[in-house]
Amino acid sequence: MSNSEQDLLAIPAKKNFEFIDSIRCLAMIGIVMEHSIYNGTYIFSGYPPKHILYICLIQLSKFGTIAFFVLAGFLLGDKFTTYSSWEYFKRRLSNTFKPWLVWSLVMLVAILAQRYVAIHKSGDEYHFILELESKIKLVYLYTNYWFIINFMFCIAILLCFKKYLYSFWLGSVLLICSLVYSINVYYEWFLPSHTIAIFGFIFYLWLGAICNHYWDRLENFVSKTNIFIYLTVFLITFVWAVFDITRLMDAKSVDPYNTLRLSNIFYSVATLALLLKVKNFNFTKYLKPRKTTFGIYLIHYILVVSLLPEIFRPFHLVPFKEMSVAFMLFFISFRFLLVYGLSLLIIWLLNKTKLRWIVAL
Numbered sequence: 580m581s582n583s584e585q586d587l588l589a590i591p592a593k594k595n596f597e598f599i600d601s602i603r604c605l606a607m608i609g610i611v612m613e614h615s616i617y618n619g620t621y622i623f624s625g626y627p628p629k630h631i632l633y634i635c636l637i638q639l640s641k642f643g644t645i646a647f648f649v650l651a652g653f654l655l656g657d658k659f660t661t662y663s664s665w666e667y668f669k670r671r672l673s674n675t676f677k678p679w680l681v682w683s684l685v686m687l688v689a690i691l692a693q694r695y696v697a698i699h700k701s702g703d704e705y706h707f708i709l710e711l712e713s714k715i716k717l718v719y720l721y722t723n724y725w726f727i728i729n730f731m732f733c734i735a736i737l738l739c740f741k742k743y744l745y746s747f748w749l750g751s752v753l754l755i756c757s758l759v760y761s762i763n764v765y766y767e768w769f770l771p772s773h774t775i776a777i778f779g780f781i782f783y784l785w786l787g788a789i790c791n792h793y794w795d796r797l798e799n800f801v802s803k804t805n806i807f808i809y810l811t812v813f814l815i816t817f818v819w820a821v822f823d824i825t826r827l828m829d830a831k832s833v834d835p836y837n838t839l840r841l842s843n844i845f846y847s848v849a850t851l852a853l854l855l856k857v858k859n860f861n862f863t864k865y866l867k868p869r870k871t872t873f874g875i876y877l878i879h880y881i882l883v884v885s886l887l888p889e890i891f892r893p894f895h896l897v898p899f900k901e902m903s904v905a906f907m908l909f910f911i912s913f914r915f916l917l918v919y920g921l922s923l924l925i926i927w928l929l930n931k932t933k934l935r936w937i938v939a940l
Contacts, residue, residue, distance in 0.1 A: 596653075596654070598855075598858045598859055599650055599653065599654065600863065600864075600868045600869050601854075601858070601859055601860040601863040601864075601868070602646070602650060602851070602854045602855070602860075603646075603647065603650050603868055603872055604860070604863040604866055604868035604872065605854060605860065605863065606642065606643040606646040606647050606650065607643065607647075607868070607872050607875055607876060608640075608643075608919070609639075609640040609641070609642055609643035609646075610640070610643035610644065610647075610723075610876065610879075611875065611879050611915060611918055611919050611922070612636075612639075612640040612915050613637055613640040613641060613643065614723070614879065614880055614883045614918075615883060615911065615914040615915040615918050615919075616633070616636050616637050616640065616911050616914075616915070617637060617836075618899050619899075620828075620834075620835060620836065621828070622898065622899055622900060623899070623900050624900070626825060628904070629899075629900065629902075629904055629907065630900075631821070632904065632907075632908075633899065633907075634821055634824050634825065635821055636911065637836060638817065638820050638821050638824065638836075638843075638846070639817070641820070641836070641838060641843050641846065641847065642843075642846060642847040642850035642851065644726070644773070644780075644838045644847075645780075645783050645838065645843075645844065645847035645848070645851075646847060646850065646851050646854075647726075648730075648733070648780050648783035648784050648787065649783050649784075649786055649787040649790070649848075649851060650787060651730065651784060651787060652737075652783065652784035652785060652786060652787020652788045652789075652790075652791075653787035653788065653790050653791045654787075654791070655734065655737070655784065655787065655788055655791075667738065668731075668734060668735060668738055671731070671734060672731060674939060675727055675730075675731070675873070675939065676727075676731075677936065677937070678873070678874075678877055678936065678937045678938060678939045679724065679727040679877065681937045682724075682877040682878060682881065682937070683718055683719065683724040685881060686718050686722065686724065686880065686881050686884070686885075687714055687715065687718045689881055689884070689885040690714050690717070690718070690884065690885065691710060691711065691714055693885060693888075694710055694714070695710075720774060720775050721772065721774050721775075722774075722880055722884075723876065723879075723880040724880075725774040725775070726876070729776075729777060729780060730780075730784075732777055733780055733781045733784045734784070736781050737781065737784060737785060737788070744785070744788055745788070745789060745792050749785065750782065750785050750786070750789065753781045753782035753785050754782045756778040756779070756781065756782065757778070757779050757780070757781070757782040757783070757839065757844075759778075759779075760773070760776040760778070760779035760839045761779075761839045761840065761841050761844060762841075764827070764832070764834070764837045764839060764840050764841075765827070765830075765832075767832070767833060770833065771832070771833055771834050771837055772833070772834055772837070773834070773837050773838040773839045776839055779839050801852070801855055801856055804856070806853075806856050806857075809849070809852055809853040809856045810853065812849045812852070812853075813846075813849045813850060813852075813853050815849075816842065816845045816846040816849040816850075817846055817849075819842045819845070819846070820840065820842040820843050820845075820846040822842075823840055823841075823842035823843070824836060824840075827840070866923070870926075870930075871922075871923060871926050871938075873938070873939040874922070874925075874926040874929075874938030874939060875919070875922045875923070875926070877938065877939075878922045878925055878926070878938070879918050879919065879922045882917075882918045882921055882922065883914075883918055886921075887914060887917070887918070890917075896910070925938075926938045
């Protein structure tokens, strides 16, 4: 396999896991959709139908992060049998760190420039060091770039316990660590942000490895179970997750959309199970997920944060709560298609240059 194919979520050629491509493509669509939809947390008064629709649209896409950890763990379990712990970690770090560093720095420069322009227009004094410190913390702890730091940390932890990778005792300990963050979402003993939950996602990486280890049994079970059971569980967990968000909003939660909410964990697993049941989504092959998934993840958030506001600024659009339902749906759809389409275009253009390595192709 060439270096250009050794991306973050590469598929082992010797195994027929092509369906993972389809599912991770949908997971990435979910992540881009969530970031394209989100326009603030407490932007509505009460729960009019428009607010419920807004919550539902965000929740619909909230399975992506946990799904990615499970899928990565699934493929990780296969790779652990091929390489030594240090060799695997070194290869993974080499193939992901440089692209991640490039795009995270682009993000950092972009938001620093935005902040400079805003302060210059207001006539206030610009303190570069203070702004730099603040924006470094923002980019690497509170944007999508946290994922790679967290992901590599999770891999390192599992590599340390490689001998016990398929031990359910290890899984139990990791589950307890994750549940501490989940319960904290409701009680807020410490800052309940999933982007700094460094121990909160290791369990899902382990869960993916376990799914790989017992794949024959799992696949047999999934194939024999009626799809309506998966659909029913999906709908029940979705409604629970939406209700959970409203309850956290009533409690004035810092992060009512938190990925590690108990309801969202069940929803994410239910969604992943449903996708495994369907398994193949033929349209995804046209999006070439194996070559574009990591690049889209690295690029799309810069477009959401830095490009979209500049595109729509001249139109002086009213806030979401003042939009009609039809226009809000159109606006959200347009934002998503623009971000996803431009991300694909940038990847396609970079792939034709010597800079293709920065999109991990």
